[in-house]
Amino acid sequence: MEAELATFPRLLLEHAHVRGEQPATREKDLGIWQTWTWAQVADEVRALACGLAALGFKRGMRLAIIGDNRPRLYWSMTAAQALGGIAVPMYQDAPAAEFAYVLNDAEIVYAIVEDQEQVDKILETAPQVPSLKHIYYDDPRGLRNYEGVTSIDRLQEIGREFDLTHPDFYNDEVARGRSGDVSIVLYTSGTTGKPKGVCQTHSAFIVSAQGGCGFDKLDSRDSILSYLPMAWVGDHLFSYAQWLVAGMTINCPESGDTVMTDLREIGPTYYFAPPRVFENLLTQVMIRMEDASAIKRALFRYFTGVSRRCGSAILDRKPVPLSDRFLYALGNVLVYAPLRNVLGMSRIRVAYTAGAAIGPDLFRFYRSIGINLKQLYGSTETCAYVCLQPDAGVKFDTVGRPAPGVEIKIAEDGEVLVRGPMLLKEYYKRPDATAESIDSEGFFHTGDAGLIDDSGQLKIIDRAKDVGKMNGGAMFAPNYIENKLKFFPHIKEAVAFGNGREAVCAFINIDMGSVGNWAERRGIAYSGYTDLAAKAEVYRLVGECVEQVNAELAKEGPLSASQIQRFIILHKELDPDDDELTRTRKVRRSFIAEKYRVLVDALYSDRKVQHIETLVKFEDGRSGMVAADLRIEEAKTLPAVAAREAA
């Protein structure tokens, strides 16, 4: 790496110099896409940095950043880094109480937040965070009469004045930055325990971004929609590190609710989404298809059949019979291309998914309609960068080969160990946790159980600590089963139990959109989630899904013992506000097992009905009780079948 491009602020200056007039950032505002060029972004960042410096922000300080993906919030990161500071993006949908922990842990003095909602939350926590002194906001609406908070506009004004009297200040500060400086602290979502701050350096993220850009040949002509939480490592790699390394364009959606429309308008060439987003998109497509006319339904059914047969092979340039090629081309005109267009994916060259295992059928669907969806593997501690799937070597059940510069080893107990320049420097103020996860040889313990298959690709089975054994000795991989269930559009969330048990049982959350639509078309009246979830028809519908999963599991040798025997459809949706899901929406299995212990016990007894009362938190912070009598349903299981040729 050239020394002069060793930090993000230097990369920004370089882009402003080389491609000053090219678009760097877009944001949809008042219904119109606004564009900032690299030169303009460099200027805005300079004003922000000078403003912060004029108001006392010093080298090594941490700047909290809270809000949706807004250009000025991304620029604030660079501004803090230009001054030798550290950006601390935080999850914007967390309630005020959760803010306090991170703000205190990171000893935040300066915070830049998006709007009134975030200002209110941060002011609410302020009494518990004595260090917090400066709060700046992006969107002034409703904030006119607030005291003790300043607008970013004003901050930049101060910065521009400061810059006039200290013309060399900014460049000197940028020049003082070193690649080994910590550039960002990302708080892990904390599947267990309190969140930990992962300290990453400029060089870790820059090396990762360079590796990724080189691998997929990304350059300044590419563009990406930035809509995932800024506190999430994936967004930081794709919308920030790769943005500044490749010089591509980031596009900020108008609001969280308009992402689908914005995606269609922008038509990004590069796309990143966790499996959940792909799942939701497909669910929406399926719902709309069910409402379509008979001819369209028939076309869709026929051609998705064709694409399932040969679509992936065509994308991978494998030999395909001429007749299938012809049918696929026809299907492309009639179904796949319009569908890609509706999804906003017409221009996509590379799309990645990560963060959780993706259901094979879901993955196959996107590839089969011509979207180059690939998987990658990584974590906050590794800059989201460990394994990538090469274009022609995409498999449904692996996460790819080690990325350039990354070394992988499988420990004896099956845990995946990685080493490379992208590893975290340390956990913030947690030497104990750092020592625990990085061993003496410099390998980071990922906590994931995996194996390397014969083509040299890594296959992740589950979280190492989640993989368990059933009483009969058979392997129990809860995620694997849950993902199979969640592939059905009617099932939104599933939690499987079976470790140290005789049988596998599951909790299920139905998908309100999909099942609601299904119920309406059948004239089934319901008043809300709890009511709908308890309907006998819904139980039958879910039961069919469970039985299909069982049929698949029966064919998978060692997993055939983990067929689901009994299940309950939960009376409430699992929610991060009730601590049942993490902020990145992964199920907290042990917490759920504890909270709904009566239900788990009921599943493993021979009861048919169980009464439960649950405390729920509403979005306004109040709480209430939901009570229900839940039915416990038996599911058909099948005898194990000899494993056929693996997919």
Place this chain on the structure above:
Amino acid sequence: MTPARSSGEVLLAVDDISLSFGGVKALTGISFDVREREIRAIIGPNGAGKSSMLNVINGVYHPQEGTITFRGEVRHDMNTHRAAAQGIARTFQNIALFKGMSVLDNILTGRNLRMRATFIEQAIYVGRARREELENRRKVEEVIDFLEIQHIRKTPVGKLPYGLQKRVELARALAAEPILLLLDEPMAGMNIEEKQDMCRFVLDVNEQYGTTIVLIEHDMGVVMDISDRVIVLDYGKKIGDGTPDDVRTNQAVIDAYLGVAN
């Protein structure tokens, strides 16, 4: 939080208004004033004459007695069109939107009185028509942004849930850039979260645009929280007028709500 908004100039003065339909007396001798930049609530049991009062203010009904002074001018022969032209906008108890039109188009209708271009100019989209179109669209987009309804911009109103339709109706009223905004039960039929959102929007409108607001509302919590002064009507008569605290302790009001025989 609430500065002394009720100390502004009198914007609207209602003086001794009586309204009857045949033998039915809807309003009897009602007088009150609305000051600039204040949020004024009208409350009362069903059939107390609240909506009739709003209808009198924006010229739907013509009172048999009494005068209304708006911005220092005594009004004669009021009708809805003239009221709108003077800067009075309103929303309705049962939503009155064009169900088949998109949210954007519905809100644009609120700009109708701001359009000066002739029919011909608009048809061929030149000169003034083009400038106005851009200007109106910009204003509408500001309102959309303000009320956070970007995601439904192109959705036909009929497909929206009730709470959002209410918000679209408010948006249309705001698009007219009113001086006085009349809201007829803006929170009826909403859940707690929607009510909180609506409260925030009403307060924001008042603060950001300095719009004077007269609202009818049944939810006492909402009324007491957001209004500066409250008028209480019962059987077409005014039985209370003052700050929320005054009204809360007023015996006549308590009786009206608890249903004492009169």
